[in-house]
Amino acid sequence: MAEKLKPAERLKKDRVPMRAQEPEERINNFLEVPFGYSLQEAIEEAQRCLQCKPPYCVAGCPADVRIPEFIEKIIEEDIKGAFLEIKKTNALPAVCGRVCPQEEQCEGACIMNKKGKPIAIGRLERYVADWARELNYSDAKKASVRLNKKVAIVGSGPAGLACASDLAKLGYDVTIYEALHKAGGVLVYGIPEFRLPKAIVDYEVDQIKELGVEINLNYVIGLTKSVDELIQEYDAVFLANGAGAPSFLNIPGENLNGVYSASEFLTRSNLMKAYEFPNYATPIRVGERAVVVGGGNVAMDAVRTAKRLGAKEAIIVYRRSRKEMPARAEEIEHAEEEGIKFELLTNPVKVLGDEYGNVVGIECVRMELGEPDESGRRRPKEIKGSNFVIDADTVIVAIGQSANPIVARSATGVETNKWGYFVADENGKTTHPKVWAGGDIVTGAATVILAVGAGKKAAKSIHETLSRQ
């Protein structure tokens, strides 16, 4: 058991940095960038925590993770104890420890921000979850009670998995229907291996299966079976099909060969493992110069993937300035370290091709920032006559995703809004008494942990409703 420091000593310690692959090396592989803490490093970092009462950090966590409690266990070198504390509220700790925007959540709320740097809560969560996975330690056990009530869940992304996990623990018979051939949603098809190794997602999915959750892969709700049929067959239905339909720019030349949506590009690379072509059968093409249009996390993932697939130049084209970029600061920094170029205040107007239908470049126009718009960000305006061409072999469009209508079309009595998202209250209840919805398909593209939170709330509400029947 490590020493508990006095508050004054805690304040003197610096945040423990995390070792990572060097940029020159990592642009040649798909291995995870940061290495994670060692036990010693985790303890050092944990020792900085002030154990606030009430804790500020927890208020910033959408999954109510018992942060000071698990950190205390790390100091006690009781990693299993720490793991059990986290698992009380979060079914996906190894994932969240890696991909949550902690700077806006727990770490953003941590009192230590006032005294310097916040506690590295994400890194500690990751350390604890990795410990369990490496030792194959599992706390998953089937519920001892069986309620003989059946719940169907559409989609195996974080929202679906979190809901399934909570309901299974309560004794429900839970069946997940997943359209793809692998479970995990964006965690497997969107977020790249170098940020979230797929073995980790598989492990966390397996833990949920251990609870008795059945996952039917290759099953498209709306086509293989309708939501209406699920409503007939089950006591409750949770819709968590995400918002994965890609948006395009609607500019000339967008159907040339070499133009991808970020969804397609990342699906080919992550889900289908095109980065191991021809060992894996799905091809992908990048060429020497890849241009990614967009400034969010998806754009950063796409551009860093393009670099690793061999692009000599990988360029972000974004219509506002650096300050307005929605991507996490850490992602932008990682991209810069990897030699990604940024063409800011730049907007594409046309994709240029050759006589074989291949992309050869993208015509752009420079922008300047005008008055703030509804989002409070300054609205970009074209600078007339500033058109110029960026040579490119590949153009990847990463300007957002929207709702896919397949599920909603087959769900009679479940209301959607004008963008096709399900209308649901804060407990996930939709306009149909047997149907709940949550995650990106309610909120629009958001975060893993918000989806987890939505899944948990829906599970609680489903349990309350079905217990009354």
Place this chain on the structure above:
Amino acid sequence: MYKILKKQKWSDTIYSNWIEAPFVAKAAQPGQFIILITNQKGERIPLTIADSNAKEGWVQIVYQVVGASTLELSVMNEGDSLYAFVGPLGIPSEVENFGGKVLIIGGGIGIAPIHPIAKKLKELGNYVVSIIGARTKDLIIMEDKMREASNELHIATDDGTYGQKGFVTNIMDDILKKESEAIKDIWAIGPPIMMKMCTRVANEHNKQIWVSLNSIMVDGTGMCGACRVSVGGKTKFACVDGPEFRGNLVNFDEMMLRQKQYCDQEREALMLLEEKIRRQASNG
């Protein structure tokens, strides 16, 4: 799951498999397709549902070996299981009783996907006039089944080894010249160039025509846009907005260029797989 219940070789390059897939069989309708993956490292390939039986829980596919993935599929045996098999995908054909004649045109491997549409149209009470064609006699498939599904069957081969010498479009043109009025709707499925030519003939006679677009796909559920095609000047996703579209509105040239997107990689993959199969064969 997804066991190959039966497999038949119909020509040098054409095979048919019957796959155990009860959920797909239950929901399948004419015009829809499936996506399958042969093994864990395989790609997702779309194939039309040639036939299905909800009671017995199988789906029939007919495929031509054109590259690595179809070759991989063709060397799997009865009793083997596919890694994934998902469907039915896409919007079903808009079939109904049109109170008259319908014209059905299937070219090469396209005969397989057009068959369930012809069958359904006949069941619904239409008078089905079918034209099937291929390069040469050996590549004419499902003749008996097409005869059964049609009231009239015409056959064409490019080289004249069977039926009328020439293209399906010649027969199509003749029929429309004679009885354009009587023909209530037209379906054509086959290689893109054939569908393009059929559309040209239909346009000449001022007729609407359905074609089924086999663009390159990944998920097949509207989540990636790989399959996008220009229809009436708008971008559509073949997997969810189609695969059938009014040919009169389709930009076939763009579609054909898009199909060549991975030519180099496809050739590399095919060579490697052929080499592997040769090695395995020589090792006994």
